[in-house]
Amino acid sequence: MVKGDSAPSLLAMRGITKSFAGVHALRGVDLDVRAGEVHCILGQNGAGKSTLIKILSGAYQPDAGEIDWQGERTIIPSPVAALDMGIATMYQELDVVDGLTIAENIFLGHERSTAGVLHTGAAHRRTRELLARLGHGDLSPSREVGTLSAANKQIVSMARALSRDTRLIIMDEPSAVLDAQEVKNLFRVVDELTSQGIAVIYISHRLEEIRQIGDRITVIKDGQSMASGLPVEGTPTSELIKLMTGRTVEHVFPPRPGVPASAPVVLDVQGLALRGTFDEVSFQVRAGEVVGLAGLVGSGRSEILETIYGARKATSGTVAVNGRMLRPGSVRAAVNSGVGLSPEERKSQGLLLEEPVFKNVTLSSFGRWARASVLNERRERTIAREQIDALELRPGDPDRAAGALSGGNQQKILLARWLVHGTTVLLLDEPTRGVDVGARTEIYALIRRLADAGTAIVVVSSEIQEVLGLSDRVMVIAEGRVLQTTAASDIDEHRVLDLIMEGVAA
Amino acid sequence: MSEQAPTPAPAVVTAASPEAASPLRRFLSGGVGRNLGLVIALLLIVAAGAITAGDRFLDVNNFFTIIRFASIIGVISIGMTFVITAGGIDLSVGSVMGLSTIVATIAGVQAAADQSSWLLMVLVAMAVGAAAGFVNGVVIAYGRVVPFMATLAMLVAARGLAELISNKQTLIINVTPFKDFFRGDLLGIDWLIWIFAIAAAIGWFLLSRTTFGRRTVALGGNFEAARLAGLRVKRHTVMLYVLAGLAAGIAGVMMLGRTGVGTSTHGQLYELDAIAAVVVGGTLLIGGRGTIMGTVLGVLIFSTLTNVFTQNNLSTSVQAVVKGAIIVIAVLLQQRFAARGVRST
Numbered sequence: 044m045v046k047g048d049s050a051p052s053l054l055a056m057r058g059i060t061k062s063f064a065g066v067h068a069l070r071g072v073d074l075d076v077r078a079g080e081v082h083c084i085l086g087q088n089g090a091g092k093s094t095l096i097k098i099l100s101g102a103y104q105p106d107a108g109e110i111d112w113q114g115e116r117t118i119i120p121s122p123v124a125a126l127d128m129g130i131a132t133m134y135q136e137l138d139v140v141d142g143l144t145i146a147e148n149i150f151l152g153h154e155r156s157t158a159g160v161l162h163t164g165a166a167h168r169r170t171r172e173l174l175a176r177l178g179h180g181d182l183s184p185s186r187e188v189g190t191l192s193a194a195n196k197q198i199v200s201m202a203r204a205l206s207r208d209t210r211l212i213i214m215d216e217p218s219a220v221l222d223a224q225e226v227k228n229l230f231r232v233v234d235e236l237t238s239q240g241i242a243v244i245y246i247s248h249r250l251e252e253i254r255q256i257g258d259r260i261t262v263i264k265d266g267q268s269m270a271s272g273l274p275v276e277g278t279p280t281s282e283l284i285k286l287m288t289g290r291t292v293e294h295v296f297p298p299r300p301g302v303p304a305s306a307p308v309v310l311d312v313q314g315l316a317l318r319g320t321f322d323e324v325s326f327q328v329r330a331g332e333v334v335g336l337a338g339l340v341g342s343g344r345s346e347i348l349e350t351i352y353g354a355r356k357a358t359s360g361t362v363a364v365n366g367r368m369l370r371p372g373s374v375r376a377a378v379n380s381g382v383g384l385s386p387e388e389r390k391s392q393g394l395l396l397e398e399p400v401f402k403n404v405t406l407s408s409f410g411r412w413a414r415a416s417v418l419n420e421r422r423e424r425t426i427a428r429e430q431i432d433a434l435e436l437r438p439g440d441p442d443r444a445a446g447a448l449s450g451g452n453q454q455k456i457l458l459a460r461w462l463v464h465g466t467t468v469l470l471l472d473e474p475t476r477g478v479d480v481g482a483r484t485e486i487y488a489l490i491r492r493l494a495d496a497g498t499a500i501v502v503v504s505s506e507i508q509e510v511l512g513l514s515d516r517v518m519v520i521a522e523g524r525v526l527q528t529t530a531a532s533d534i535d536e537h538r539v540l541d542l543i544m545e546g547v548a549a
Numbered sequence: 550m551s552e553q554a555p556t557p558a559p560a561v562v563t564a565a566s567p568e569a570a571s572p573l574r575r576f577l578s579g580g581v582g583r584n585l586g587l588v589i590a591l592l593l594i595v596a597a598g599a600i601t602a603g604d605r606f607l608d609v610n611n612f613f614t615i616i617r618f619a620s621i622i623g624v625i626s627i628g629m630t631f632v633i634t635a636g637g638i639d640l641s642v643g644s645v646m647g648l649s650t651i652v653a654t655i656a657g658v659q660a661a662a663d664q665s666s667w668l669l670m671v672l673v674a675m676a677v678g679a680a681a682g683f684v685n686g687v688v689i690a691y692g693r694v695v696p697f698m699a700t701l702a703m704l705v706a707a708r709g710l711a712e713l714i715s716n717k718q719t720l721i722i723n724v725t726p727f728k729d730f731f732r733g734d735l736l737g738i739d740w741l742i743w744i745f746a747i748a749a750a751i752g753w754f755l756l757s758r759t760t761f762g763r764r765t766v767a768l769g770g771n772f773e774a775a776r777l778a779g780l781r782v783k784r785h786t787v788m789l790y791v792l793a794g795l796a797a798g799i800a801g802v803m804m805l806g807r808t809g810v811g812t813s814t815h816g817q818l819y820e821l822d823a824i825a826a827v828v829v830g831g832t833l834l835i836g837g838r839g840t841i842m843g844t845v846l847g848v849l850i851f852s853t854l855t856n857v858f859t860q861n862n863l864s865t866s867v868q869a870v871v872k873g874a875i876i877v878i879a880v881l882l883q884q885r886f887a888a889r890g891v892r893s894t
Binding site: 352354374375377378379384386391392393394395396397398402406407409410413416417418460 | 758759760761762763766767770771773774775776777778779780781837838
């Protein structure tokens with residue numbers, strides 16, 4: 044029987060919507076959580092899970108919808124209010140202060156004191172009680188948190204939640220940083236919490252974990268709850284995957300002509316590894332071929348691109364372009380050999396936001412038109428204008444600051460930069476993140492055009508259908524390992540998700 | 550298909566597009582226009598001087614005195630503008646300048662200069678500055694020490710080294726051609742002013758018209774983007790600090806020319822005056838935007854102010870308070886300006 048079946052509803056959310064600058068992050072989410080249950084939230088990257096958490100923890104206000112807390116209509120105006128109501132959140136990046144002791148962390152923000160003097164003794168006693176309740180009585184309250192493992196930091200975070208009268212704990216992928224033994228411990232602690240009537244919202248990509256610990260599941264896709272409160276027992280995996288991936292928006296991918304067997308290998312990656320992140324990555328990309336890396340956030344896909352590019356220094360393995368080895372850890376060497384990277388975070392890693400479009404377009408090649416180090420801005424503008432016309436960059440003003448452009452047009456600036464520089468290998472990390480539907484189709488067409496012109500392309504995307512739609516070949520990656528490499532036409536989204544979710548523990 | 554930003558276009562205060570530029574717009578987006586606030590501030594101070602001190606202030610010679618007074622800090626500030634535009638800071642410039650005056654005036658160097666040419670002293674001072682800057686740059690770029698700490702260490706160490714070498718004595722220049730040169734002038738204008746003007750012209754050209762300047766702005770605007778675009782960010786960082794050190798060395802030569810002595814106390818707190826002038830001149834302390842024109846105006850504002858106070862026999866303490874107020878006001882105005890600029894989330 045499902046735990047808490049007869050328990051009263053603790054939290055009920057109805058029709059929650061939230062949009063940012065006209066983009067819908069949530070467009071109608073229902074969520075019911077009962078006291079003492081573990082309620083899992085399942086959804087792909089970008090489905091809206093983190094927005095939902097932030098609304099629950101008081102960081103965001105919903106645009107519309109109702110929230111009932113312990114049977115009463117309520118609003119959660121701020122993170123402090125959420126804590127006071129009894130809702131605690133354990134973020135992935137744990138919000139503990141490394142320089143303070145366990146006890147100081149637990150009572151941070153609600154220290155017990157008289158006239159400003161802390162009651163250290165009382166705090167330590169209470170800390171010991173809390174840690175014991177979580178089965179970790181062996182930890183000393185005066186130990187500095189920075190010296191703890193990720194797993195024990197989670198314990199501290201949970202103890203802090205318990206130190207207030209918490210009724211609901213939200214755990215955002217708590218197992219992501221834990222090994223198998225630590226996950227077992229975590230589950231024991233979660234059991235302990237629920238037996239005390241505390242509800243847990245558990246977010247994880249790992250289906251097998253959800254099967255082990257969850258009571259009910261809510262599936263979110265494209266900002267909507269597809270199913271609310273499904274019992275974990277009796278819902279087959281295939282059903283869950285269908286709910287997570289069923290399409291509402293279809294993107295148009297340009298046709299793939301296929302790569303002739305005679306096309307030369309341009310990029311050759313052999314045994315590439317970055318300690319603690321990924322291992323033994325080997326693949327080749329031929330001229331005109333698009334290879335996609337499919338995997339979840341944190342699977343190591345971005346790091347693989349950055350290591351090929353030299354932005355991170357490989358611990359072992361080689362990268363060769365057109366048969367010539369690249370010096371490890373040197374972006375300059377990669378760029379000079381004709382490799383270009385469009386980074387995941389356009390704004391923080393790609394663009395000079397305050398500088399005009401044309402200077403961003405020529406950032407990798409402005410020296411080419413300089414004479415005796417004197418810039419030729421007129422030439423740079425002309426070159427940029429050609430790219431603006433070719434890529435239909437809007438607004439078409441080379442002097443407009445790059446930061447004023449939309450996501451799609453900023454992406455085009457980065458593509459233009461490498462077109463101007465002349466690349467034979469293009470590494471694209473999340474080329475359509477933050478790009479609206481119309482501009483996406485344009486970017487897809489552009490990537491195809493580049494491939495047809497003979498560029499070897501590697502694409503990383505969180506959206507599996509995007510990887511499948513763009514690529515000739517797909518590499519499925521989980522936890523820094525290549526699980527499978529196959530022709531894109533031989534695999535579908537369900538299979539990829541299956542591999543990622545079930546293959547993670549294998 | 551064309552695409553518009555999802556949000557209403559934010560108010561953009563950057564240079565207007567050339568198609569839409571009216572003559573007035575073009576003027577306002579030019580060097581003078583962008584520094585219009587500074588020009589107005591300078592004119593107000595000049596007006597205040599004219600009203601309070603009358604003919605004594607308005608005398609042509611007094612204007613040259615003001616620029617002369619600004620010249621040494623001015624040269625240091627031009628070097629500093631590059632470092633700050635690239636997102637760094639150099640606290641060591643004042644001490645490095647002091648050290649350069651000592652090394653250039655030790656007995657051996659003076660004797661050699663007597664044998665060959667007084668220019669040897671100039672070269673030695675510049676080399677000392679550049680070498681100190683090189684150490685700063687290497688520690689920052691390759692040792693990954695934050696610029697504030699690396700140059701703070703150099704501030705302390707260079708001053709100490711200068712004291713060690715000079716044994717805390719004042720070293721008097723005996724090389725007559727050196728002294729004669731700086732006593733002379735060109736077209737009736739003091740050499741210190743010429744050096745400042747030439748340094749400003751070169752600095753302006755370097756920052757706004759060359760690949761060196763483009764890299765400098767790129768580093769300060771977005772270091773990671775510059776690195777991932779394939780720019781040699783470490784090498785460029787080293788070069789920036791060499792440039793700032795070189796400027797301090799040149800300022801050392803100017804100081805030797807003005808005072809005729811080398812001493813380890815030359816240039817104390819000059820780093821703060823230089824940073825103040827650069828920031829008041831509109832260069833963002835976080836990097837990414839800076840102009841030499843603004844820095845020159847910033848330096849002139851402070852030296853004119855000092856002159857007005859001196860003409861009115863006001864104490865240096867009053868000057869310090871007013872200087873402090875000006876810095877705060879300038880930075881507040883700068884933040885307003887930045888907030889209206891392009892800052893999409």
